[in-house]
Amino acid sequence: MVEGQEIRKGPWTEQEDIQLICFVGLFGDRRWDFIAKVSGLNRTGKSCRLRWVNYLHPGLKRGKMTTQEERLVLELHAKWGNRWSKIARKLPGRTDNEIKNYWRTHMRKKAQEKRRGLSASSSSSSSSSSSSSSSSSSSFNNPAKEFPADTGPVKFFDSGGSEISASSSTKKKIEENQELGGGDQNGYTMDDIWKDIEVSNHESLIMNQDVYSEDNNFSCPALNSAASSWEDYYCGDSLWKMEEEESKLIFSGWPCLGLAQPNQNFFY
DNA sequence: AAACCCCACAACCGCAGACGG
DNA sequence: GCCGTCTGCGGTTGTGGGGTT
Numbered sequence: 001m002v003e004g005q006e007i008r009k010g011p012w013t014e015q016e017d018i019q020l021i022c023f024v025g026l027f028g029d030r031r032w033d034f035i036a037k038v039s040g041l042n043r044t045g046k047s048c049r050l051r052w053v054n055y056l057h058p059g060l061k062r063g064k065m066t067t068q069e070e071r072l073v074l075e076l077h078a079k080w081g082n083r084w085s086k087i088a089r090k091l092p093g094r095t096d097n098e099i100k101n102y103w104r105t106h107m108r109k110k111a112q113e114k115r116r117g118l119s120a121s122s123s124s125s126s127s128s129s130s131s132s133s134s135s136s137s138s139s140f141n142n143p144a145k146e147f148p149a150d151t152g153p154v155k156f157f158d159s160g161g162s163e164i165s166a167s168s169s170t171k172k173k174i175e176e177n178q179e180l181g182g183g184d185q186n187g188y189t190m191d192d193i194w195k196d197i198e199v200s201n202h203e204s205l206i207m208n209q210d211v212y213s214e215d216n217n218f219s220c221p222a223l224n225s226a227a228s229s230w231e232d233y234y235c236g237d238s239l240w241k242m243e244e245e246e247s248k249l250i251f252s253g254w255p256c257l258g259l260a261q262p263n264q265n266f267f268y
Numbered sequence: 269a270a271a272c273c274c275c276a277c278a279a280c281c282g283c284a285g286a287c288g289g
Numbered sequence: 290g291c292c293g294t295c296t297g298c299g300g301t302t303g304t305g306g307g308g309t310t
Contacts, residue, residue, distance in 0.1 A: 010303095011304090030295095030296085031295085032295080032296075033294080033295065033296090045295075046295090046296080046297095049297085082298095082299065082300085083298090085297075085298055085299085086298095096299080100299075100300085
């Protein structure tokens with residue numbers, strides 16, 4: 001990066017966030033390496049992108065997953081496996097990271113509960129080798145190990161996709177599906193879920209007009225959503241896809257509240 | 269009040285695909 | 290067609306906070 005400067009890692013400071021927001025406002029949310037360089041943040045483009053996508057993006061919903069979202073995640077995971085980004089696209093305002101984390105924690109819990117239930121009901125049968133907590137995380141995503149027929153710390157929350165692999169995994173998936181869709185206790189079907197989500201999307205779209213274009217690309221955050229702290233710092237409105245030439249002009253009157261000056265030399 | 273445990277989430281890493289020169 | 294760079298994705302780890310003992 002900037003020669004001699006050490007790349008920063010770890011948690012982002014508020015200052016860095018604001019700085020990043022400003023530069024994304026100027027250059028759009030694409031050229032991350034470029035943004036990382038000119039912003040003077042000693043971060044990698046990757047890191048900047050991640051921070052933006054997972055945390056700073058104005059279209060993000062924060063807070064707990066709704067029941068509809070939970071069900072949708074379950075359903076889509078059953079369909080697509082660990083294609084988190086694909087799943088995330090179906091859940092406006094949620095990130096792949098968020099969904100991934102959600103799946104890990106909640107599904108692990110579910111798996112444990114399920115196992116408890118099973119071992120309670122069937123004290124005999126199927127080995128039930130006393131769950132040695134064994135390897136942490138190394139068996140993730142190993143289809144052979146997903147939904148192990150009742151052994152060990154069940155890794156089914158990270159199944160690596162149900163697409164093809166049948167056998168025990170399929171069995172569990174079927175159970176899951178029955179639990180959520182088909183034979184659900186309250187008969188909540190996918191259609192219902194979609195309806196609900198459409199409704200709530202519609203509502204949030206009304207509140208957040210124009211945040212997204214049709215393909216979920218961020219368009220113009222500065223124009224909407226009443227001032228959550230950082231949004232006040234947005235440096236411009238439609239500077240989104242700006243050429244470097246133009247940006248020079250902007251920098252000549254750099255507006256951002258005493259932030260570290262951007263690396264203007266970059267342009268010359 | 270302190271120690272411990274568990275959960276939730278942010279962030280990093282490695283890899284693969286896309287893209288431009 | 291090859292190579293280098295960038296971007297996106299999935300997996301994994303680290304850490305802070307809240308709850309429990």
